Amino acid sequence: MSKKLLLKDAHIEGIRYFETYRKQGGYTAAEKALKMTPDEILEEVKASGLRGRGGAGFPTGMKWSFLAKPEGVPRHLVVNADESEPGTFKDRYLMEFLPHVLIEGMLISSFCLGSNVSYIYIRGEYSWIPDILEEAIEEAKAAGFLGKNILGTGFDCEIYVQRGGGAYICGEETALLESLEGKRGNPRLKPPFPAVKGLWERPTVVNNVESIAAVVPIIDIGGAEYAKIGVGRSTGTKLISACGNINKPGVYEIDMTITVEEFIYSDEYCGGIPNGKRLKACIPGGSSVPIVPANLLLKTVNGEPRYMNYESLADGGFATGTMMGSGGFIVLDEDQCVVEHTMTLARFYNHESCGQCTPCREGTGWMYKILKKIENGQGKMEDIDLLWDIQRKIEGNTICPLGDAAAWPVAAAIRHFRDEFEWHVKKPELCLTQNYGLANY
Ligand code: NAD
Numbered sequence: 001m002s003k004k005l006l007l008k009d010a011h012i013e014g015i016r017y018f019e020t021y022r023k024q025g026g027y028t029a030a031e032k033a034l035k036m037t038p039d040e041i042l043e044e045v046k047a048s049g050l051r052g053r054g055g056a057g058f059p060t061g062m063k064w065s066f067l068a069k070p071e072g073v074p075r076h077l078v079v080n081a082d083e084s085e086p087g088t089f090k091d092r093y094l095m096e097f098l099p100h101v102l103i104e105g106m107l108i109s110s111f112c113l114g115s116n117v118s119y120i121y122i123r124g125e126y127s128w129i130p131d132i133l134e135e136a137i138e139e140a141k142a143a144g145f146l147g148k149n150i151l152g153t154g155f156d157c158e159i160y161v162q163r164g165g166g167a168y169i170c171g172e173e174t175a176l177l178e179s180l181e182g183k184r185g186n187p188r189l190k191p192p193f194p195a196v197k198g199l200w201e202r203p204t205v206v207n208n209v210e211s212i213a214a215v216v217p218i219i220d221i222g223g224a225e226y227a228k229i230g231v232g233r234s235t236g237t238k239l240i241s242a243c244g245n246i247n248k249p250g251v252y253e254i255d256m257t258i259t260v261e262e263f264i265y266s267d268e269y270c271g272g273i274p275n276g277k278r279l280k281a282c283i284p285g286g287s288s289v290p291i292v293p294a295n296l297l298l299k300t301v302n303g304e305p306r307y308m309n310y311e312s313l314a315d316g317g318f319a320t321g322t323m324m325g326s327g328g329f330i331v332l333d334e335d336q337c338v339v340e341h342t343m344t345l346a347r348f349y350n351h352e353s354c355g356q357c358t359p360c361r362e363g364t365g366w367m368y369k370i371l372k373k374i375e376n377g378q379g380k381m382e383d384i385d386l387l388w389d390i391q392r393k394i395e396g397n398t399i400c401p402l403g404d405a406a407a408w409p410v411a412a413a414i415r416h417f418r419d420e421f422e423w424h425v426k427k428p429e430l431c432l433t434q435n436y437g438l439a440n441y
């Protein structure tokens with residue numbers, strides 16, 4: 001059974017409220033941290049090996065150590081709660097049921113980074129959650145854990161919640177900062193990174209909800225102990241939101257030592273595939289990461305079992321591996337149509353493109369049109385090669401990762417399921433009437 005750090009108290013009634021959270025030991029990590037120096041906290045976070053839980057997996061301690069500290073310029077912590085990656089809903093769970101873990105993590109992180117004004121930028125569609133967060137902030141303030149001179153340390157910290165307008169692109173950190181400044185959420189060119197020039201051109205750390213929440217157990221048990229959980233550079237625990245063709249969709253906390261097979265079939269997690277269907281493929285890290293067929297999902301290229309961690313999922317590189325990403329684990333059974341699935345994603349990325357770069361603006365729409373044609377039985381064989389060519393021209397040629405995110409699912413679908421695309425071209429009458437899966441081979 002995986003160790004639980006973030007969700008260990010999730011089952012306790014009333015844990016959403018300060019009083020219950022405090023009774024369970026809540027805010028003791030904050031009390032401990034406020035007696036440490038910011039540098040000591042930073043060392044704990046570095047020692048923990050925590051990697052960003054939003055998708056990129058960038059080492060959190062390293063990101064914090066890049067924060068510029070020019071004299072007299074305010075610094076900010078911004079929590080990215082614009083969780084919009086299809087298949088990803090683990091931050092929603094944390095904020096809805098355990099808001100004080102996030103607020104406590106923000107207090108510790110703000111103290112470490114020297115942020116007196118910190119923000120939570122939350123996706124517009126999570127319309128009921130800002131009230132939960134604002135209530136938790138008020139409770140923490142009333143108990144002296146936010147506001148002025150927190151616990152008599154002389155440290156002041158306010159947290160504000162900002163609702164997004166429902167654009168996926170505002171989850172990209174620089175688009176998020178533009179939006180927070182009241183502008184249209186267009187991504188900025190990096191560098192400069194937000195750690196140097198972020199919100200209102202001030203040094204800013206932008207971190208995912210789960211990353212900041214993880215700071216609480218890190219301070220609680222110490223960075224070195226946290227690093228002992230997991231394996232290699234995949235330290236600590238990770239929240240996974242599981243969905244698709246599984247018996248038990250939901251949010252699970254794993255310690256990154258379990259295999260993909262165990263995660264899908266064990267009753268502790270997804271509980272297998274409904275109606276005894278066969279596993280066809282999986283997208284393990286949210287819609288932006290490459291789809292992997294069952295044979296490569298259960299084993300790596302070296303014949304080893306594939307584990308639910310950063311390194312193992314990526315084993316084999318881009319050709320056969322995938323990514324941990326945001327932890328949005330989407331399972332496809334044998335009846336699912338990869339062409340239809342890829343078309344749906346292409347439509348999504350086309351809709352969400354901000355339009356600044358030509359390869360993304362034009363390429364995502366073009367890919368969607370071709371995929372729709374193939375899915376509707378009007379495709380030609382050369383369309384498959386054209387699709388391949390378009391995605392190659394998008395990848396790496398855009399301002400922000402949305403371009404790559406649109407290209408990778410198409411590339412992986414053609415690489416692993418080319419015969420399925422060809423079947424749609426050769427037998428179009430069948431793909432209009434039935435889905436195509438392994439059973440039809
Ligand atoms: P990135 O690799 O560009 O950056 C990762 C983080 O490290 C950023 O905060 C960046 O500022 C920082 N960083 C990197 N190099 C730095 C340097 N030299 N100095 C200072 N800071 C530095 O990736 P990203 O754009 O933050 O994220 C892309 C990922 O987001 C994708 O892989 C995807 O999985 C994920 N994603 C998640 C969601 C979601 O809903 N959770 C939605 C869309 C995409």
Ligand code: SF4
Pocket residue numbers: 169186187352353354355356357358360361398399400401402403
């Ligand atoms: Fe906008 Fe797409 Fe360019 Fe990102 S890659 S800046 S979403 S056009």
